[in-house]
Amino acid sequence: MNLIPGLQATASALDAERTRMNVVAENIANAFTTRDANGDPYKRKIVSFESVLANQGDVQSGRSAPLYKVQISGVTQDDTPGKIVYNPQHPDADEKGMVHMPNVESSREMVDLIISSRAYEANLQVARTSRQMAKQALTIGNKS
Amino acid sequence: MSFINSLQGMGGNLFGSSKAIPGMDKDLKGMLEGALGGEGKQGEGGGMDVSALMNNFSVDKLQQTAKNQMERMGIDTSGASETGRSIFAELPQMSGGGGGDSFASMLTGLVNSVDAKSKASEQAAQDLMLGKSDNIHQAMISMQEASISFDLLVQVRNKLVDSFKELSRMQA
Numbered sequence: 065m066n067l068i069p070g071l072q073a074t075a076s077a078l079d080a081e082r083t084r085m086n087v088v089a090e091n092i093a094n095a096f097t098t099r100d101a102n103g104d105p106y107k108r109k110i111v112s113f114e115s116v117l118a119n120q121g122d123v124q125s126g127r128s129a130p131l132y133k134v135q136i137s138g139v140t141q142d143d144t145p146g147k148i149v150y151n152p153q154h155p156d157a158d159e160k161g162m163v164h165m166p167n168v169e170s171s172r173e174m175v176d177l178i179i180s181s182r183a184y185e186a187n188l189q190v191a192r193t194s195r196q197m198a199k200q201a202l203t204i205g206n207k208s
Numbered sequence: 209m210s211f212i213n214s215l216q217g218m219g220g221n222l223f224g225s226s227k228a229i230p231g232m233d234k235d236l237k238g239m240l241e242g243a244l245g246g247e248g249k250q251g252e253g254g255g256m257d258v259s260a261l262m263n264n265f266s267v268d269k270l271q272q273t274a275k276n277q278m279e280r281m282g283i284d285t286s287g288a289s290e291t292g293r294s295i296f297a298e299l300p301q302m303s304g305g306g307g308g309d310s311f312a313s314m315l316t317g318l319v320n321s322v323d324a325k326s327k328a329s330e331q332a333a334q335d336l337m338l339g340k341s342d343n344i345h346q347a348m349i350s351m352q353e354a355s356i357s358f359d360l361l362v363q364v365r366n367k368l369v370d371s372f373k374e375l376s377r378m379q380a
Contacts, residue, residue: 067353067356067357067360068349068352068353068356071349071353074349075345075346075349078345078346079343079345079346082345188345191345191349191352195352195356198356199356199359202356202359202360202363205363205366205367
């Protein structure tokens with residue numbers, strides 16, 4: 065029984081946006097991490113989405129169209145080189161006193177953060193509106 | 209949705225059983241159509257009968273579930289449950305004989321699925337509060353689903369009670 069239309073896709077999109085938010089948070093948190101598990105500077109991570117068929121639908125009778133959900137297709141690394149700064153006191157500095165910094169740019173991450181939060185908001189609005197639709201349909205039989 | 213169809217079917221079935229009372233067909237038909245929002249027309253000729261329906265239909269189960277739901281929502285159920293019981297208790301005496309239980313099983317199915325949704329939402333909220341899950345939106349969505357499907361159940365029940373009231377008013 066699926067009384068509220070569109071919720072399946074919306075729920076998956078909310079899940080996906082949560083993951084993107086997690087990755088953005090990870091990028092911002094590691095903006096100054098010069099050493100990861102392999103001893104290299106942190107590399108910025110990028111989330112990509114893909115759509116998957118959630119429900120074949122009933123195309124022949126025309127009652128419902130196939131439904132596609134969103135899912136995370138992968139979290140990939142951004143391999144552009146980061147800044148190199150002169151800081152000879154730093155424990156991760158090389159023999160010339162240069163430190164390899166992560167390739168995270170705070171300004172870009174903030175933009176990603178806002179995009180992610182707005183996308184989450186949009187999906188919440190879809191959930192609210194479709195719930196409202198179902199609720200209004202239930203008032204058809206009400207008197208006056 | 210199939211509920212409207214079932215309501216139509218029920219209109220016809222109630223009507224069918226009234227043929228035992230001569231000359232009442234037209235009045236009852238009009239009344240039932242009024243009570244069911246003018247949807248009784250297509251259901252004519254269904255082979256079901258109120259008494260059979262009410263015998264097969266487990267009234268206690270519906271009431272228990274509805275009561276549980278209401279208690280969870282913090283609604284006082286003492287009055288409501290009494291009304292429901294007396295209505296369902298009176299119905300079987302209205303006419304006799306017949307078979308078929310598709311409407312009863314449909315209604316039981318509705319009650320079961322509403323109950324399942326409510327349990328799922330409760331579980332999601334509990335998991336969230338206990339820290340087993342961090343899926344706020346999923347919990348909220350399942351709560352909304354539970355609330356909407358309960359509203360639907362209430363509306364179906366209201367329609368049933370309405371049509372019964374129409375019937376009982378006719379006898380007076």
